[in-house]
């Protein structure tokens with residue numbers, strides 16, 4: 390198995406990279422800026438420069454990868470008001486098109502999305518309809534025919550701990566979760582057949598110990 394991590398320089402993405410490295414899983418990281426990747430990723434990780442909004446860059450980066458973890462997200466300062474449309478929706482479409490037209494044998498895609506993506510009247514949609522475009526991106530993945538797991542985390546925290554709480558789609562509307570736990574859930578999902586073709590909403594209960602294996606957390 391070789392995993393392509395898309396958005397690996399992000400605050401969740403870099404933890405996914407570290408988790409894959411810790412487990413000795415072969416990976417390649419799609420990055421927009423090589424210099425940033427060298428700064429934030431562990432030494433020795435294979436990186437390749439590409440951009441999900443530039444479809445012509447995606448074919449070569451997919452070659453040889455049979456799993457994807459996608460943790461991209463638009464940044465209001467960097468990507469502007471159309472960022473969510475271009476990254477969370479069109480970016481997913483470009484990745485799926487590149488996989489399908491290039492006949493890349495991808496067996497599983499894990500996508501980091503967000504709680505509340507089905508709620509149009511949500512304050513987060515004031516930023517470029519970010520939740521709306523994330524849900525549209527999710528739908529493309531659901532319809533792609535490629536096995537998937539959509540992880541919808543609550544508010545992402547830099548630190549902290551706790552037991553992950555996983556629930557089915559559109560059942561959790563508040564809560565938060567450390568990025569470290571999201572990274573671990575994404576990597577766990579790759580190895581658990583029961584996580585395939587599911588949407589998993591994820592928060593953490595900081596009052597409970599983090600001692601339950603992934604398969605037992607599944608709703």
Ligand SMILES: NC(=O)c1ccc[n+]([C@@H]2O[C@H](COP(=O)([O-])OP(=O)(O)OC[C@H]3O[C@@H](n4cnc5c(N)ncnc54)[C@H](OP(=O)(O)O)[C@@H]3O)[C@@H](O)[C@H]2O)c1
Pocket residue numbers: 395396397398399400401402419420421422425439440441442460461462463464467476480501502503504542543544545546
């Ligand atoms: N913040 C929250 O509380 C929260 C809650 C729930 C869900 N989420 C979602 O969870 C996901 C991860 O969040 P995060 O805070 O870890 O994100 P982040 O730190 O903002 O990282 C986003 C990543 O996406 C990459 N990216 C953006 N546009 C790209 C493009 N066109 N091509 C390739 N890569 C691109 C960025 O690359 P660069 O490093 O080059 O910019 C970065 O690596 C996002 O989808 C976010 O919306 C966030």
